[in-house]
Amino acid sequence: MTETTNPSTAALRPDFAAIAEWIKPGSKILDLGCGDGSLLRYLRDTRNVFGYGVEIDDNNLLSCFRNGINVIQNDLEAGLSSFASGSFDYVILSQTLQAMRHTEGIIQEMLRVGKEGIVSFPNFGYWKNRMQVIAGHMPVSETLPYRWYDTPNIHLCTLGDFEALCQQCDARILERKVMNNDYRPVHFLPNLRGMLAFYRFERFA
Amino acid sequence: MQDSRSVGVVAPQYVQIGKPLHLKSGASLDSYHLVYETYGQLNAARSNAVLVCHALSGNHHVAGYYAENEKSIGWWDNLVGPGKPIDTNRFFVIGVNNPGGCHGSTGPASIDPRTGKHYGANFPVVTVEDWVEAQAQLAEHLGIEQFAAIVGGSLGGMQAMQWTLDYPEKVRHALVIAAAPKLTAQNIAFNDVARQAIMTDQEFYGGNFYAHNTLPRRGLRLARMLGHITYLSDDSMAAKFGRSLRKGELSFGFDIEFEIESYLRYQGDKFADMFDANSYLLMTKALDYFDPAAAYDGDLSAAFRVAKANFLVISFTSDWRFSPERSREIVKALLDNEINVSYAEITASHGHDSFLMETPCYHQLVRAYMDNISI
Numbered sequence: 001m002t003e004t005t006n007p008s009t010a011a012l013r014p015d016f017a018a019i020a021e022w023i024k025p026g027s028k029i030l031d032l033g034c035g036d037g038s039l040l041r042y043l044r045d046t047r048n049v050f051g052y053g054v055e056i057d058d059n060n061l062l063s064c065f066r067n068g069i070n071v072i073q074n075d076l077e078a079g080l081s082s083f084a085s086g087s088f089d090y091v092i093l094s095q096t097l098q099a100m101r102h103t104e105g106i107i108q109e110m111l112r113v114g115k116e117g118i119v120s121f122p123n124f125g126y127w128k129n130r131m132q133v134i135a136g137h138m139p140v141s142e143t144l145p146y147r148w149y150d151t152p153n154i155h156l157c158t159l160g161d162f163e164a165l166c167q168q169c170d171a172r173i174l175e176r177k178v179m180n181n182d183y184r185p186v187h188f189l190p191n192l193r194g195m196l197a198f199y200r201f202e203r204f205a
Numbered sequence: 206m207q208d209s210r211s212v213g214v215v216a217p218q219y220v221q222i223g224k225p226l227h228l229k230s231g232a233s234l235d236s237y238h239l240v241y242e243t244y245g246q247l248n249a250a251r252s253n254a255v256l257v258c259h260a261l262s263g264n265h266h267v268a269g270y271y272a273e274n275e276k277s278i279g280w281w282d283n284l285v286g287p288g289k290p291i292d293t294n295r296f297f298v299i300g301v302n303n304p305g306g307c308h309g310s311t312g313p314a315s316i317d318p319r320t321g322k323h324y325g326a327n328f329p330v331v332t333v334e335d336w337v338e339a340q341a342q343l344a345e346h347l348g349i350e351q352f353a354a355i356v357g358g359s360l361g362g363m364q365a366m367q368w369t370l371d372y373p374e375k376v377r378h379a380l381v382i383a384a385a386p387k388l389t390a391q392n393i394a395f396n397d398v399a400r401q402a403i404m405t406d407q408e409f410y411g412g413n414f415y416a417h418n419t420l421p422r423r424g425l426r427l428a429r430m431l432g433h434i435t436y437l438s439d440d441s442m443a444a445k446f447g448r449s450l451r452k453g454e455l456s457f458g459f460d461i462e463f464e465i466e467s468y469l470r471y472q473g474d475k476f477a478d479m480f481d482a483n484s485y486l487l488m489t490k491a492l493d494y495f496d497p498a499a500a501y502d503g504d505l506s507a508a509f510r511v512a513k514a515n516f517l518v519i520s521f522t523s524d525w526r527f528s529p530e531r532s533r534e535i536v537k538a539l540l541d542n543e544i545n546v547s548y549a550e551i552t553a554s555h556g557h558d559s560f561l562m563e564t565p566c567y568h569q570l571v572r573a574y575m576d577n578i579s580i
Contacts, residue, residue: 028543050543058566061549065573072536072548082537 014183015196016042019092019118022175022200023047027089030054030113032076032106033096036063044069051088054080077102080109088114095143097121097162098153107169111203117171120198123178125158125191142181143195159191162199171201210288212244215269215279217309222342226304229494232329236318239343240309241265241301244285245293247347253580254349255296256340257281258357258364261432261488262480264308267300268293281358283563290572295580296353304339305331305487313483314415324483326412331487333360333495337367344375353578354378355514358560359527360488363495366535369512370497376514378578380571383524383560385531386505386538387496392526395435396489399428403482412483421482426473428485433472438523438556498538505534506541515545517574519567521559522552547574 016039023029025047031040034053037060043049053071055061064071072082077100091114093106098121100106110117122143123129129139138148146153157165159178166173178186178194186194217240226234242265247254257267259280268279268286285291285298302310305328313328320327344352355376357365362384368376388396403409406424410417434442442465449464461467501507516539520532529550539546551567553559559567 052540052546058552062566062569062573065547065570065577068577070545070547072540072546073550074548082533082540084541087540 013038013042014179015094015120015198018177018179018198019043019094019120020046022118022198023049023090025049028087030080030083030088030091032080032091032093032110033099034064034069034071034094035060037067037069037071039092039094040064040069041067076100076106079105080113083113085112086115090114090116090118092118094118094120095122098156100155103155104165104169107165107171111169111171111201116174116200116202118198118200119162120196121157121162122153123159123191123194123197124156125160126195127192128181128195130192141195159194159197162197166199166201170204172204173199173201175200210286211278211282212269212286212293214272215242215244215266216271217242217265219309220343220346222339222346224342226335226339226342228329228335229332230330234304234311234329237304237311237339238309239301239304239311239339241299241343242267242269242279243300243347244268244298245296247297247349248580250580251349252351252353253296254344254347254352255291255298256344256352256355256368257285257291257298257300258336258340258355258361259300259303260357260359260361261485261492262476263361264306265300265302265310266308267298281561283561284568284571290568291356291575292572296575299343299347301340301343303331303336305484305491307481307484310339312481313412313487314481323413323415325415326483328483328487330490332491333363333367334371336364336491337371340364340368341372341375351375351377353580354380354575356380356382357384358382359384359557360492360495363492367495367497369514369516370508373511373513378517378574379514380517380519380574381532381535382519383521383527383532383557384518384535385527386498386534388493389531393493395431395526396493399431400486400489402427402431403486406482409482412486414482420477422477425477425480425482425485426470429476429480430469430473433469435526436557438525438554440523441554441556444554505538509538509542509544512539512542512544516547517571518546518548519560519570520548520550521555521557521567522550523554524557524559526557 029049029051031053034055040053054074056075091110132139177198178190179196180186181195221238263280266279268282271277287294302308306312313324317324355365355368362381365379365381369379403424406421408419409421446465497508498505520529536548549570553564
């Protein structure tokens with residue numbers, strides 16, 4: 001499958017395209033922390049999905065309305081009690097995990113509500129981040145653009161850390177993608193050379 | 206009036222409905238009339254009609270003003286008008302007074318053709334379902350087969366929901382604002398205190414006060430004062446009145462001392478002069494009875510299985526009478542049925558009355574939602 005309807009978005013947001021490649025056309029999606037709704041709109045336009053976004057911020061909510069997507073204003077930290085178990089094909093958490101307080105709780109909720117979960121996050125183990133720490137500073141980079149004192153990111157992790165969490169949460173990893181700073185796939189030394197990580201997982205039967 | 210975003214001078218219209226209205230109670234109204242107003246133009250495809258349903262004390266006068274009184278501005282004028290969130294340049298908007306009301310549609314103060322006297326206490330109890338049926342008759346009269354949207358706050362939101370259950374094919378979008386899928390016991394309790402205030406007023410005469418040429422003013426006033434407290438929030442009352450004193454000092458008596466007392470009494474008096482006590486009883490009963498899940502063993506998701514409309518559900522953080530939790534119950538039922546729904550929880554301090562206020566975030570969302578409705 002290639003994105004024919006909206007190639008410009010695919011070029012601008014290779015991270016969206018990476019997620020879209022995993023989504024079966026016509027599936028039902030829940031996008032947690034959906035921001036302005038552009039990922040969900042992209043998936044609707046390219047994968048013909050039906051779905052809802054969940055977002056807490058008023059301004060993002062308005063953008064979602066303007067993007068014409070369904071959005072539910074809700075605090076993810078409070079769980080997903082409005083959503084029935086097993087009611088979605090995919091539950092997506094795109095670059096939001098690292099800003100969440102109840103990290104384990106949200107993974108559990110994703111496994112409850114969705115048949116599969118998709119998580120993307122900036123890899124803290126990326127070599128540029130490591131270099132900055134070695135040089136004595138908290139990293140600031142393309143995917144971690146904040147300074148230590150104004151960052152919303154409270155739970156940064158590496159590929160290895162996330163995989164350990166999945167094991168702890170009884171999540172079986174189905175597929176992993178790692179991208180470098182050119183958004184190209186990284187296969188060799190991913191925890192060192194990868195800037196962005198994507199995981200698709202399901203609950204252990 | 207210079208407001209270019211007002212629909213300007215409006216005039217009510219009347220329609221006599223000859224088809225009997227068979228009520229949920231088993232009673233019926235053989236014939237009745239409805240008063241309504243319209244704003245904007247119905248397009249050639251008849252696809253741009255928006256019905257605005259009123260709440261407890263509202264009526265058909267949603268927007269604009271009457272030629273004889275420039276201050277007679279409609280109750281949702283801040284939302285409905287040219288260039289406003291519900292844009293009358295685009296939509297044909299209808300407001301209608303529900304049967305049982307007291308602003309022109311057949312109600313307790315009307316003459317019962319069977320007796321030649323006021324209906325009074327004999328006016329049958331009406332429900333949200335009955336109102337939807339009456340509104341459907343108006344739609345037929347206006348040649349509207351499907352509404353682009355049906356919008357309502359509070360009790361009006363309940364009507365918007367009921368439309369999607371009774372006429373799923375006739376509603377494309379439902380905007381359910383500051384509503385609930387049913388009242389809580391506390392809510393019914395407030396309504397009953399209001400009813401008791403009216404019914405125990407000596408001037409009530411069992412509902413036939415018209416024949417005695419009087420009004421149960423005292424009861425209606427108390428009912429409104431109580432209601433008004435519950436429509437505001439503690440914070441908004443504190444901000445507006447605090448413990449301010451009328452005369453700046455305590456007078457150690459039982460006359461008006463605190464500003465809040467003055468305000469509530471004024472609101473009560475104003476209401477008692479303009480609202481019919483029997484209508485108030487009927488409106489509160491309609492609120493109490495609304496419970497679409499009741500026929501499905503309390504399963505609201507099962508009740509919404511027939512709905513086809515897209516929904517916008519809005520609640521307000523300080524609304525404790527129709528709290529966000531109640532709106533989330535509606536949202537959950539819609540999600541369970543894979544219905545298109547968006548939900549906004551607006552941070553607002555004015556309690557239940559927030560739905561009538563021009564909070565920027567709230568109006569921007571309604572505007573964005575309405576703009577996306579294709580006509």
